[in-house]
Amino acid sequence: MSVSNSQLANEYEEIKRRFSASPYIRITATSGNPPDSYEITYQVKGISQVTAGRAVIVDSHRVSIVLPFGYPHFPPNCKPLTAIFHPDFDPDAVCVGDFWNSSRSLPELIVHIGRLISYQTYSREDVFNREALDWAMAHGDLLPLDQADFSVQTPEPQQEVVLADTLQGLIPAELLPATGDAQMPPAIAPQAGEGREKIKERRGKAAASAGKITGRKNRKPLMVAVCVILLLAAVACALLVLEMRNYTGAVQKWAEVASLVSQNRFAEADTQVKDVQSLLDKIRFVKKGEKQALLQEVRKLADSQEFKEGLQGKILVNGRYLTIRQQQDIKAVSELLAKAQSLADAGKWQNAGETYSLAAEKTAGLGELAPLPLDKVEERAQKSRLQGQMEEGNLLRSQQKWEQAQGNYQAAMKILAGMQKDEQWEATRREIQTLITEMAFSSAVEHGNQFFADKQWSQATDSYENALKMIDDQGGEAAREAKKIEGQRDVARFNFFYEAGLKDFSDSKWDAAIANLERSEGLLAAANAAGGVREISRTTIKRKILSAMLNRGEAAVAAYLAEEKYSQAVKVLQASINAIDHKQLGVEKEFAAARKSAAERISRYQYLGDIQQKIAYLLSxxxxxxxxxxxxxxxxxxxxxxxxxxxxxxxxxxxxxxxxxxxxxxxxxxxxxxxxxxxxxxxxxxxxxxxxxxxxx
The missing domain is CATH 3.10.450 (Nuclear Transport Factor 2; Chain: A,)
Known part of the structure; x- marks a missing residue:
């Protein structure tokens, strides 16, 4: 809780009493009525800086003291206004935390800072300026720099101020006679701008006046008494006028407070409340009942939750106190939710999902203040995005854009995986998975057909195989579709091996040609069943295979003859004859001639082989x-x-x-x-x- 105006006023009076006559401390109130900010000038020896180990000693220093909200429970904010080289000072603060507690007074703090500046005391630990502490520890014999006595300086009493002292407790200071004997601090009194010469001059006049009064008092006591009575009457009248003026001002300001509160201008209202309290505190004799009633109203307002919340920037909305930012965020979320619902009603699910997501981001910062719980907003966002992906996928599916549709269904499945499971969750998952499989199947068939049209038989075969893997063992349309795809696959597979065999044949790669052609021969029946290769007969493939075998044999025979390996050549030729007989193509002219040639060469090569064996025998x-x-x-x-x-x-x-x-x-x-x-x-x-x-x- 902040300190009351009366307490601030009491401290202000205490400061004037204690330091008005001090030769070391001059105080200037800088803001507030009563003051809550001061500038203190200290006329003592202190250090402004240390250069090359040498201290620069100065005789005047200035420090700002500001009383914060929460004073005196929180220490005043103290800041040096001139350079001060000290362990407890830095350019922006004075360390008073260890000194201050709620039982300390502002005058005691002012004295403490003066003692710090003159090095009568300084901290040894947790200091603000380590360099200053090192200097102080090294030059302890020079400290303190000043032996100034900061105790209260009380001016000597004067005869003529007895009346003023008597009235001090009853009459506001601004109504007292402006004599030079009040001894108010030059920096606080209305004459704060006057120089020391004028102050001395005024004090001289006061002394002369005191001498005159003393000389006369034995001669004219009656005159003095009359003057005192007249003075008291005048002061009383002036006091009544001033208090009525203060009461009227307080009433007027209180009326302004109500208007400001109704407009939620609580900071301005708080200033007016403090002004009302200040004016009422000055009333002592008139309108006491009205004063107390008004004070109760003021305190009731100041202590009300609405006013306290308002000072924190909050106003009551639907039973809750909210800041302007919270109100704006709540309004923004409500607008986003309404917009998202409107988009969803219009079937614009993707836009609705994005808008719900924006609402969720703002809802996360509102907590319980949110118009809709965060989990509900996120659920709506997920459902909207899910529906958006499904509808986009369905549109692409109707356009036979299988891969793009599959991407949308997969995105929908990912969204569903992050949603809370309810009674519809599993059914939705199965539906989406079925659509994903359908799109993958259709895409594979489409790719297979395209590869088939481009005669890319291997890729077509792979695509058809992938499609077939996605079809469950079931009848109906799926079974008929599977049979058709299997036929296309068989044709593609046959064409792949047949064309590969022909290519190998033309490249004289006889082994590869034979292997591929034999594979194609095995696939011919299935391919013909699918109606894909009716122009190619099994006999045609057999002829090609036999030709490859004979060509391969001729190449081997030539190689053996070059090395005079007649027996191996004979075996190869015999294998060629066997192949012709096995394929049952010996009646054809081409192969009949080949068979005859092979048989003749077998006889010759057997004879040469026999001679070769005889020579080997003789050599041995x-x-x-x-x-x-x-x-x-x-x-x-x-x-x-x-x-x-x-x-x-x-x-x-x-x-x-x-x-x-x-x-x-x-x-x-x-x-x-x-x-x-x-x-x-x-x-x-x-x-x-x-x-x-x-x-x-």
């Missing part, structure tokens, strides 16, 4: 054969054998054998003919005149 046994035929070579070293097929005579296969004999550092070439009787299966040398061995060095 050449030493034994030569040494049996030439006994003289029994101890010789035989090397470099060479076997050559010479000719065939009937059943005899004749071979020429040759090797190198090394004996006693001489080398001889040995030659002989050897024959194989295919009928008897026996080997034997050829004995005739030309069979003698020839030796060569």
């Amino acid at each position: 046994r050449y030493e034994t054969i030569f040494k049996d035929f030439f006994p003289s070579t029994a101890r010789s070293k035989l090397t470099d054998p060479q076997i050559t097929f010479v000719r065939q005579e009937g059943n005899l296969l004749i071979f020429k054998m040759q090797c190198l004999e090394e004996n006693r550092r001489q080398k001889f070439t040995l030659e002989m003919n050897y024959q194989y009787d295919s009928k008897s299966g026996q080997w034997s040398p050829i004995l005739h005149a030309d069979a003698a061995a020839s030796a060569t060095k």
Whole structure:
């Protein structure tokens, strides 16, 4: 609770009493009636700053003291107006927290600040200016800077002020005689602007007047008494006039208070209330009953909840006190809710959802003041957004824009997942999931058809497969749709392998061609059942496969012949003949010729293979054969054998054998003919005149 005007006035009087004659402190009231703000000038030694370790000593300092709301429970706000270098001072505040409590008085605080400035005291902990504390601790021998005595300075009593002192408690200060003996502080009294010379001059005149009165009092006591009575009468009349004027002013201001309150101008009304209280506090003799009645009305208003709430910027709305901002927010939320409902009624669900979301943002800051609970607003926002996504999805679905519609249904499902579950929640979820699956199915079929039209068989097959995965095992329309899609898939799959096989065939990739063509042959029946490839027969595919097999075989035969691997070549040719027979295409001219050629080459390559085997046999046994035929070579070293097929005579296969004999550092070439009787299966040398061995060095 704030301090009353009477208490402020009492402190004001105490300040005047204590410091009016002080040579160290001069006080100026800066605002308020009675004052709640002062400027204090201290005429004591203090430090304005420290430069390079040297203190700058000054003799005059100014400090502002402002009494805050909640005074005296909260300490006054003290701020230096001149530079003061001290541990408890900073440019914006004076540390008085440890000193102040509600039992302290403002005069005591004024003295405390003077003692701080002169370093008669200073804090050692939690200081505002650490540098100043360090300086003070280092220069303790120089402190305090000033031994000024701030105790009350009481002026010596004068004879002529006895009357004024007597009337002091009854007559307001503004009605007392303006003599120089009142000793009011120069900064507070009406003569605050006068210089010290005028003050001294006035005091001199007062002293002279005092001398005159003293000299006469024994001679004219009656005259003095008469003067006093006349003075009292004049003062009483003036007091009555002033109090009536104060009462009239209080009544007028009270009437203005009612008007201000009705307009919710509580800050201005509060100022008027304080003025009314101040005027009523000055009334002591007249209209006492009316004064008390008016004071009760003023206090009743000041203590009322409406007035207190109004001072905080709140007014009563529907049984609640609200700030202007709260009223504006409530109005804004109400307007948004109405707008959102209007949009929803018009079927503009997306806009309604966005508007409800804006209302929810503002509702969150209102709490219990909100016109609709936050969870309800959010629920409406979610339902509107859900409905908006569903309607947009349905529109796109009707336009066969499957992927876009699926996106809307998926967004609706996401919104539903964040909503509170009720009896309709699961049914709604199933409905949306069915639509999502339907859109995905339709999109997959549409993509498959587009790929099919573009002859992108692999992509078409994959799209149809994805669509088929989404169809449950059920009859009716779904089953018929599935059968149609399966047919399209089979045609696409056949075309993929058939065209791949043809491509591999043209690139001479025989293995790949055979594999792909055989896959297409296996898919032909299903593709034909779907009516997609009636122009391609199984025989056509068989011919292509057989051609690939024969071409692959010819390539292998050529490779084996290059390495004289006749037996492997024979196996390949035999496989080609078997393939022609298996495919039952040997009657066709092309393949009949191929079969005949293969058979002929098999016979030839078998003969060459047999010769090759015989030569290998002779090479493996050449030493034994030569040494049996030439006994003289029994101890010789035989090397470099060479076997050559010479000719065939009937059943005899004749071979020429040759090797190198090394004996006693001489080398001889040995030659002989050897024959194989295919009928008897026996080997034997050829004995005739030309069979003698020839030796060569």
